[in-house]
Amino acid sequence: MDAADMGQDLERVLLTEEQIGTRLDALAGEIDADYAGRELLLVGVLKGAVMVMADLARRLHCPVEMDWMAVSSYGAGTTSSGVVRILKDLDTDLTGRHVLIVEDIIDSGLTLSWLLANLRSRGAASVEIATLLRKPEAAKVDVEVRYVGFDIPTEFVVGYGLDYAEKYRNLPFVGTLAPHVYSD
Numbered sequence: 605m606d607a608a609d610m611g612q613d614l615e616r617v618l619l620t621e622e623q624i625g626t627r628l629d630a631l632a633g634e635i636d637a638d639y640a641g642r643e644l645l646l647v648g649v650l651k652g653a654v655m656v657m658a659d660l661a662r663r664l665h666c667p668v669e670m671d672w673m674a675v676s677s678y679g680a681g682t683t684s685s686g687v688v689r690i691l692k693d694l695d696t697d698l699t700g701r702h703v704l705i706v707e708d709i710i711d712s713g714l715t716l717s718w719l720l721a722n723l724r725s726r727g728a729a730s731v732e733i734a735t736l737l738r739k740p741e742a743a744k745v746d747v748e749v750r751y752v753g754f755d756i757p758t759e760f761v762v763g764y765g766l767d768y769a770e771k772y773r774n775l776p777f778v779g780t781l782a783p784h785v786y787s788d
């Protein structure tokens with residue numbers, strides 16, 4: 605697929621590259637202030653969080669380490685089962701660490717609520733969440749989130765790490781897909 609095809613697949617841009625960057629500047633400022641004097645372990649959730657992890661981490665001035673987890677919650681279906689499997693665990697021992705989970709999106713909340721409980725059981729000094737996007741009206745469980753980039757409507761979004769059938773992750777903005785993409 606080339607850039608022109610990709611353009612035809614999009615319905616509208618929800619958040620521009622500039623809006624995302626401005627919001628990440630603000631979130632990084634809050635995180636720097638909140639974690640002043642402490643060392644932070646950023647935990648990115650593969651694959652969706654790759655872009656936000658890279659762009660948020662580069663805006664932080666406090667000392668950080670970065671680690672990654674891969675989990676599977678959607679199985680073969682399109683809705684989250686709530687049953688989460690670890691596909692790749694952390695390399696880091698969390699004992700005594702200040703952990704910030706970095707996510708692209710909280711939709712039903714099932715992935716994050718499971719992950720939060722899992723990481724909190726590992727003896728960390730603190731575990732908080734930063735997510736670029738949240739869909740408040742899609743929540744099936746309440747998840748306590750410290751840093752939220754944008755609350756968005758209950759629509760399927762792609763770009764900036766988020767995929768539809770593994771495509772569109774490389775778009776620098778967040779947008780919605782045209783209906784023909786789903787029906788093709």
Ligand SMILES: O=P(O)(O)OC[C@H]1O[C@H](OP(=O)(O)OP(=O)(O)O)[C@H](O)[C@@H]1O
Pocket residue numbers: 649650651652653675676677678684707708709710711712713714715716766767
């Ligand atoms: O709040 P929820 O309804 O649980 O959905 C959010 C999760 O789903 C997506 O990941 P996905 O499992 O599709 O994998 P990916 O990051 O590799 O795209 C997204 O990146 C979040 O991790």
Ligand code: HPA
Pocket residue numbers: 709711759760761762766767768
């Ligand atoms: O809106 C979404 N887009 C892409 N991936 C997702 N995973 C949960 N919600 C979404």
Ligand SMILES: [Mg+2]
Pocket residue numbers: 649650651652653708
């Ligand atoms: Mg994900």
